[in-house]
Amino acid sequence: MSKETYHQLFKKYDLYRSDIYLLCEEKPAEILFLFDEVCEELSKPVAINNQLPKEFVQSAKSFTSQNTFTNVYFAEISNRAFFLSDLIDFLALIKSKKTT
Amino acid sequence: MSSIKITTNDSQEGSLKVAFATTDLENIDSHFGSAKQFAVYEISKSATTMCEIKKVLEKDTDKAVALLEGIDIVYFTNVGAIAAAKLINNGIFTIKYKEIVGIEEEIKKLKDMLNSNPPPFIKKIIEKKAS
Numbered sequence: 001m002s003k004e005t006y007h008q009l010f011k012k013y014d015l016y017r018s019d020i021y022l023l024c025e026e027k028p029a030e031i032l033f034l035f036d037e038v039c040e041e042l043s044k045p046v047a048i049n050n051q052l053p054k055e056f057v058q059s060a061k062s063f064t065s066q067n068t069f070t071n072v073y074f075a076e077i078s079n080r081a082f083f084l085s086d087l088i089d090f091l092a093l094i095k096s097k098k099t100t
Numbered sequence: 101m102s103s104i105k106i107t108t109n110d111s112q113e114g115s116l117k118v119a120f121a122t123t124d125l126e127n128i129d130s131h132f133g134s135a136k137q138f139a140v141y142e143i144s145k146s147a148t149t150m151c152e153i154k155k156v157l158e159k160d161t162d163k164a165v166a167l168l169e170g171i172d173i174v175y176f177t178n179v180g181a182i183a184a185a186k187l188i189n190n191g192i193f194t195i196k197y198k199e200i201v202g203i204e205e206e207i208k209k210l211k212d213m214l215n216s217n218p219p220p221f222i223k224k225i226i227e228k229k230a231s
Binding site: 029030 | 173181182184185188189193194195196197198199201206209210213218219221222
């Protein structure tokens with residue numbers, strides 16, 4: 001993931017951050033597709049993904065490689081929201097660490 | 101829209117009703133919006149029954165979603181945002197497989213999952229049906 005993509009994604013995450021659970025109810029398709037997009041990014045073999053806890057990358061790789069258990073687990077929109085919410089928090093930590 | 105019932109089996113206890121968007125009844129190979137038919141299976145820990153082929157005769161998202169009433173999970177190769185939202189709002193879990201996957205293979209994996217450690221929401225579906 002390039003730095004530009006990283007920043008673009010962060011902005012996108014940040015946009016959804018405050019109301020990600022509300023979005024689950026009101027615009028579930030947004031969570032559905034945002035999660036797909038994020039997993040694609042996390043599955044790329046690039047340096048920035050190595051800064052993330054391995055659970056994020058492993059889950060994303062498992063999802064993109066069409067693992068049945070992972071796909072069934074993430075068929076539940078709230079599970080996608082939990083994942084995105086945790087990732088947003090972690091990305092926020094990385095960002096704040098870099099700016100301090 | 102029409103539905104062809106192949107067999108009439110009593111609902112199996114602890115089962116999931118799963119629909120696969122398919123052109124050949126062997127693979128998950130259709131986009132939800134352009135699917136001409138859905139193969140419906142009832143999958144439990146001990147048995148798998150192909151119970152219906154739901155035919156889509158009209159390209160209409162609302163009717164396609166209504167056709168899948170009673171389905172727990174629907175598989176396809178892709179879906180549009182509006183259709184995805186409608187499916188989710190109707191309590192149908194969606195699973196997208198970008199690459200074509202065999203239905204039989206997927207059923208086996210689902211069955212293995214039911215027999216090992218299904219995710220909590222699958223347990224909820226089963227418990228809800230049992231009550």
